[in-house]
Amino acid sequence: MFSFVSCSLVAYAGILNGHSFPYFIGVVLGALHLVRLLSRIDFEDKESCNVSFLNNTWFGFWVWAGAMTDYMIKMQLEIL
Numbered sequence: 001m002f003s004f005v006s007c008s009l010v011a012y013a014g015i016l017n018g019h020s021f022p023y024f025i026g027v028v029l030g031a032l033h034l035v036r037l038l039s040r041i042d043f044e045d046k047e048s049c050n051v052s053f054l055n056n057t058w059f060g061f062w063v064w065a066g067a068m069t070d071y072m073i074k075m076q077l078e079i080l
Contacts, residue, residue, distance in 0.1 A: 003031070003034040003035075003038065007027060010027055010063055011027050014027065014067075019067065020073070020074070022070040023066045024066065025066050025069075026063050026066015026067060027062075027063055027066060030061075030062035030063050030066075031059075033058050033059055034056075037056065
């Protein structure tokens with residue numbers, strides 16, 4: 001539930017800030033990463049939980065990559 005709410009709020013922030021398609025691709029890639037993490041985690045195994053916790057940072061990377069791509073495209077369009 002927390003992952004769904006997080007992804008929804010990040011996407012909503014993108015809508016409010018006027019981000020375009022590349023940003024939302026990053027959000028979707030981040031959401032898919034969280035789904036993959038949640039489907040592979042074994043909550044009874046301490047090491048599995050630790051590995052998933054450490055890999056959770058990739059969600060932020062995908063959102064950042066989408067935001068950076070969106071920004072770079074907007075800057076290129078302003079130059080032209």
